[in-house]
Amino acid sequence: MSRGAIDYYVWLNSDWAxxxxxxxxxIAGRLDVRIVYKPxxxxxxxxxTGGVLLPQRSPERQAYRITELKRWCAKLGIDVNPTxxxxxPNADQASRLVIAADEMGLxxxxxxxxILRAQWVEERDVSCAQTLREILQAQRIDVAAVWARSQSADVEATYRRFTDEAVAAGVFGSPSYVYRGEVFWGQDRLDMLEEKIRSCV
Structure with missing residues (x-):
């Protein structure tokens, strides 16, 4: 029996995501739980919610972010460039494309x-329309159709609604996973998320 859904609040610039x-x-596959993607x-x-964008953080906090990224990359065997x-860059259009693709069943x-890999691994600008179109093409997605859908007022409204929902749910950072009203912030809480899901019938 399905255990329901994880509301996944994600920023399309999130290295941790x-x-x-x-x-x-x-986790979703093992436990038969659905992921609802909410950029x-x-x-x-x-x-x-009182958050501070990375360039505005103290040098100490910025340095520790890099240290932690390197630790996690080594632990997981995943390479990213911390800088x-x-x-x-602005992630609004990337977010709208993901919402549009989801609505179209892609x-x-x-x-x-x-999109995340393009920024953190491939040194590409994900705010650039051409870059995003190339990503869509590489994913074998109908670029014209998804791009047109992403420009609609409905998709913009969904993007704003997801943002409002995130704040209402208690989300303050990315990635955040909300399961049955409980927030798990950060990819380092995925084990705890899994434990929570396993405990629910």
Whole structure:
């Protein structure tokens, strides 16, 4: 019997989301739980929840982020560049594309991971329309159809709704996983998320 769904609030600039993406999907597959992908405008979430964007953080906090990324990359066997050439550009269009693809029944998991990989591994600018179109093509997605859908007022409204929902749910960072009203923040809490799901029937 299905255990329900994980509401997955993700920023399309999140290095930590990239590190946790495959493990999240593995958990969902093992435990027969659905993932509801909800891209959010994290700067907006931060503005409402007291978060501080990376460039505005103290040098000590920025340095520790790099240290932790290196530790997790070594632990997981995943390589990312902590300071890519195009770091955390505007992710609004990338988010709208993921929402549009999901609404069209396409493989949203592969798409959002490809966008994250483009930034953190491939040194590409995911705010650039051409880059995003190339990613869609590589995913064998109808670029014109998904792009047109992503420009609709309905998709923009969904993006804003997901952002509002995140704040209402108690989310303040990315990635955040909400299961049965409980928030698990960060890919380092995936084991705890799995334990929670296993405890529910």
């Amino acid at each position: 990239y590190l946790g993406a495959d493990r999240l999907e593995a 959010v405008d994290l700067p907006d979430v931060y503005a409402r 890519p050439r195009y770091m955390c 493989d949203v998991a592969s798409l959002y991971k490809a």
